[in-house]
Amino acid sequence: MKSFSVVSLLAFATYVAAQANGGPPFDPAGTGNVGNGAGKQFIGGQCLSAADCGSGCCAGPSGICSGVGAQTQAGKTGCGFGGGGAPAAAAPPAAAPPAAAPPAAAGTNSAGGPPFDPAGVPNVGNGAGKQFIGGQCLSAADCGSGCCAGPSGICSGVGAQTQAGKTGCGFVSGSSSLTGAAPPAAAPPAAAPPAAAAGTNAAGGPPFDPAGVPNVGNGAGKQFIGGQCLSAADCGSGCCAGPSGICSGVGAQTQAGKTGCGFVSKRFVSRKRAAIADLLE
Template identity: 70%
Template sequence: MKSFSLVAVLAFATFAAAQTNGGPTFDPAGVKNVGNGAGGQFIGGQCLSDADCGSACCAGPSGICSGTGAQLQAGKTGCGFSSTGAAAAPAAAATTAAAATTAAAVNNAGAAVASTASAGGPPFDPSGAKNVGNGAGGQFIGGQCLSDADCGSACCAGPSGICSGPGAQLQAGKTGCGFSSSAAPAAAPVAAAATTAAAVAATAPADNAATGTAVAGTATAGGPAFDPSGAKNVGNGVGAQFIGGQCLSAADCGSGCCAGPSGICSGVGAQTQAGKTGCGFVSRRFISRRASQLLI
């Protein structure tokens, strides 16, 4: 009994020390996956190295499994965290209680933002209240969402609507991507994006100034319409294009996924949604330009 108590005290001390370093709070349901290097830890659970995480991204400063697209959000300092500490004990109940008592907020779209996932699943990160329901793809993993369009990962998981890494969409009580709330203003942003894209196609210069690459205003071969504000990132291969922007190859996309049939940067979990045909799209213009460079 004394030995068990000592182990518990040491484990709790490790957890407390890690949590005070900053970053989001750990999901206590993931305690069993900490430090075993089996890749079983879900996003939001504590980790001691990348090997613990299903996403292969253990983010600093405290060691929390993160989606790679969210590794620098909510106070995180990037993948690659490594600790020599012991496995952590369950999270302090005070953390969950604090989240549960956070007052309801209202974002700029007028959608009510709950402080906890009242229908089940993990609690929401209250710092993401400003990203709920606007369909702009700015919500980080762990923040509340009203539809997939809110999430940078393109995965709004049930039962309550929380942005999730696609690989963790069924973990910690979540019921999978595709959650949609009746409060979500889904139709308007899509229609607006299509209209804006068409307008830009009619008025924008034919070439991308940085690369000389023709940039289409819409996805003429099918799939979602391109976000015209990403025109400057097309074809330069520096990984600066955001999800929804046009791409000529995966090298353009911050997500590492250029999806067919027209070439649009996509979250990997959403690569076959909304008419997309999967990652790996490469434009003939990209191939032609590469061939020309080799001949110089």
């Protein structure tokens, strides 16, 4: 408990100072993941070493978790940021840096399209639906978004399936380098359900990613950035941005036509009133 307090205080103390070194701004929603070496920090959140980042890449000059393919973009100076003296408090995780595994990629994007994020290697071809956007896939069954896009097989948001050289959802690998990867290839139809969106962004702002339909309005905090929300309780980032209700990173809450965090849908309010009425009966 004492070790956790030291790391937390150090992370808080360095949050403002570290940004002065340059690079993109940290997403404040990731403050709780700084310096604990648990590998739970998302891309855009502050890090003290690679052990903090789910992507395995803590990029300089200020220490920000980055996708490996984007480690030198937007003012970043590449993976390998060490984070001062903080790793001493998080010594156990530092002994097993997750960034060492990705070089043994499951495949290459030789057919074209954006590069795979090597941090997703463990999720390739197992059909468990755990692969994140940017990771390699052999079929839609690998992807949490339900979309495995061609031409090389990369998990994509449905709304971005034809961007950056991608050729659309529905990719199925013809021959896998992984044993036991054939069964997932029979599951491309899994990409179809997202088309039935829970709502529309008629009020304005960026389009919703239809892959997030199951997370709308349940208050479970599982909706990803880009998915529709009825209130902040739906969003993993804690920010449901107007004008239509879309989960957003706190640092990007007013970008792309968004009007800031704090959106609450009339449907959410009506549902709460109905629940109160049931309790009073």
